Amino acid sequence: MSRNGRSFYIPLMPKVSAAHRERRRRQILDAALACFLRKGLHETSMQDIFGESGLSAGAVYRYFPSKDELIKAITAETSAAMNATFVPLITQDPPAPLPAVIAAIGPRIAELAREGGPLRLAPQAWALVLSEPGLGDHARETMAMLRDLWIAYAARLAETGALPPGTDHVAVGKTMFALMHGFLLQTVVLGDITPDELATGVGALPRPDLRAARG
């Protein structure tokens, strides 16, 4: 099919440019996402994805050998999109303070979890952990990897004095990660929480005065 582009010297090998491959890959991933959002991860078949993409089975399988590989690719891409926002903030020196991180990450989550966005699949990905061992392990590993970044961020906050000495940075990292997940979940399920509300809520969360509690 793409033999056309190959020039006439080696006519049997299709010459496919990297740009063409990337467009094709994108086309398949977009079609898969549309199907997954409409029918659910479980109910979507490869046939649905052929139909949605307008490509032949052979064309799709050349890029993704199975539905599982499509799910993993969408998960990896979405994680990478989150990290592109998050990682620079936590690796800069000193790391960005939590309000700045929330001001950047909140809108990014909201954007990726918009109607038609890949982060709307997150609850289904979490559900896989229980019901599908293979893909579930992948979802679990992805979540653990993302959380490690929050724990690393908390460690840097502690190092640079933005958390009191002796703070359990693992607990803080897990808690910040919990906030992001809860925000994502309300975005997807209830659709009525704004990034500003998250920022305001975290800022105003009732908290014991640590110094008083320790004194």
Added chain:
Amino acid sequence: MSRNGRSFYIPLMPKVSAAHRERRRRQILDAALACFLRKGLHETSMQDIFGESGLSAGAVYRYFPSKDELIKAITAETSAAMNATFVPLITQDPPAPLPAVIAAIGPRIAELAREGGPLRLAPQAWALVLSEPGLGDHARETMAMLRDLWIAYAARLAETGALPPGTDHVAVGKTMFALMHGFLLQTVVLGDITPDELATGVGALPRPDLRAARG
């Protein structure tokens, strides 16, 4: 069906005590939960539940006319179990402070989300919102109802001076609810967060000094 209580004048109707009915209902719900956790909400059939419970189709259908009704009943029971812990704390005068609420709710979530516990179904229930309109609406309403309690709690904290005057209590309620969900999710998926870590993390969350920020 509640003719049963009608005494011996109508001998053709089996006399079934309320306690018997409740035991039978429990037996069916426990069997359904075991199946849902093992096979997933979607993959479980009513036949699986008959088998697991050791009851006939007729016996099961007398209590629950469909799988959807079983899912709703488990959801309602689990919400009620959470609320039995939460509601007294937020309605007392003054309402319990957030650390006390977390100290009570964290272990309750961990218990309900233990291996075999009903809260392990939560990610699957959230996933329904996207893929199954009918049940999804029910899951969404349940989540909204639970969140309303957290917003009401934040309103009471504001009323009683535990939050600074003018605090956006809706934002605080949504944020506290987000924390609980994120904690639940890590409990179910990663299985390595403790209620103590949540309490520590919330206490130590880096937060701007509100007075300084406003001054």
